[in-house]
Amino acid sequence: HGYGVKEYKLVIYDRWGETVFEDSGTTLTNGGIPWDGTVNGSPLNSAVFAYMLDAVFVDNSEFHEKGNITLLR
Numbered sequence: 545h546g547y548g549v550k551e552y553k554l555v556i557y558d559r560w561g562e563t564v565f566e567d568s569g570t571t572l573t574n575g576g577i578p579w580d581g582t583v584n585g586s587p588l589n590s591a592v593f594a595y596m597l598d599a600v601f602v603d604n605s606e607f608h609e610k611g612n613i614t615l616l617r
Contacts, residue, residue: 552599
C-alpha cells in the first residue's frame, strides 16, 4: 500500500445494525479522534460494535476491512 491515505470511509454499527458513527475522511485529516464511544454526545455502554473501513491510498491501491470492536467503560 501507499504510505498516505487519500480518502477513507469508516462506519461503526451497533448490534442492531444502526449506524452509531460515520466518517468520510475529515476527522482524521483534521487531527480529530475518529470515534469517542458516544452517539449524539451521549456515552454508550460497554458493548461489541461492528465496523467497515474502506480506504484509498495515494498510489490508488485500496484497503477494505470489516470486523468487531469492543467498547469498554
